[in-house]
Amino acid sequence: MIRQNILITGASSGLGKGMAIEFAKMGRNLALCARRMDNLEALKQELLTINPDIKVFIRSLDVNDHDQVFEVVKAFAADLGSLDRVIVNAGMGKGASLGTGYFKANKQTAVTNFVSALAQCEAAMEIFRSQNAGHLVTISSVSAVRGARRAMTVYAATKAALTSMSEGIRIDVLNTPIKVTTIHPGFIRTEINEKVKTVPFIVDLETGCKAIVKDIEKEVASCFVPKWPWALFRYIARIAPLSLLAKMS
Template sequence: MGGGRRVNILITGASVGLGRGMAREFAAAGHSLALCARRVDALQALRDELLAAAPGIRVSVRALDVNCHEDVFSVFRDFAAEFGTLDRIVVNAGVGKGQPLGTGYFHANLATAQTNFVAALAQCEAAMELFRAQGSGHLVTISSMSALRGMPRNMTAYGATKAGLASLSEGLRLELLGTPIRVTTVYPGYIRTEINDFAGKLPFEVDEATGSRAIVRAIESGRDEVYVPAWPWRWIGMLMRVAPLWLLRRMI
């Protein structure tokens, strides 16, 4: 998909961070966009920006809180009816509120699990409903390098939710082998966005624009699983999957 052909792409969590960055990159490539997030004002400002830069594309925006699961299905269906077909759906909306377990912040870990996995499940369900009806489509899920192994402290619950999403994606990929429906899992490394703006300097971090550009290139590559930016995260990912716990602890 892509390869010079204009496609219709739905992105959740599109008002900020990687969702916004991907929207800018896809728009610059001439693709039409269905953008949703909770902040309609930010979506409208982004739509105006994208249309000014690429007047030949189509951009539609809708309010969506992905934790309102019925709204996920209705918004996806409304976009599909408006565009006629949705060629790619990017499950991107997420939060990073995790805290060390047993320290009195169950509410934060619960919110992380509800948004990053349960709401992502709803988005995948809604996407697959449309793709099965169309007979084609490209589902993209934004996981994390933290999904590759269990993570300590603030990353424990967050990493577990992203691992769940990666496993869900792989199960779909296995089911859909040999069909016109594709599934890509993206494992971003440290990309500086609003979700981690509170953190200090992160190893090998890149800014939002650089990270978004790398993600879009990876999505367009057609590979099933992609680590972004490829250097050094592809090699770090290979090491993380096999490292003993004592080495993993030093790495993170």
């Protein structure tokens, strides 16, 4: 099945932008939203240059404005006539060790990565249930497998929660025309980590997004990308002692 009309949140940069480019090459219509409209305007022109035959709609969206999430998703559905796939991609990675005075940063990550992801899933599923069709995609992380320390503590917890919620939705719509996919990206070079020099197994944005889109198109239930080494890493991480996890994060 070809999912022609695709909505991507957090599309102004990083994985969202990279996925949009890959889908444009495939001839898909795109509904893109993020806070930075200037980036979205530039991306729209880039996508139409790649493929002038597609439709591209853009809207400003702060996913932490939950009422606006529902409004924007419904507006995109009206623009395109239907939504075939919604990719819940918007997220952030602020944070620090708990108890070190950075509650506001940790709270912001918790709200953005989980509560706001919940709002996006709710809005998407309302559309899909009314259509009795659709493909929900959530962008989690390899960090969802186990807990992590320092700046990653809350981030990993939110991604574990997102993975669990996605599986719950998948169970809820099992054996229906609505499908749910959870993507767990490994280390992919984006503007968030561009200043970090020593990152093991990191791949460039295009390589990472091609791998992500490939699995999205297969509509797998859950996957870790790129497959090497992350498909293996998830099994090792689940049984690794805390002393080893401390060295990895």
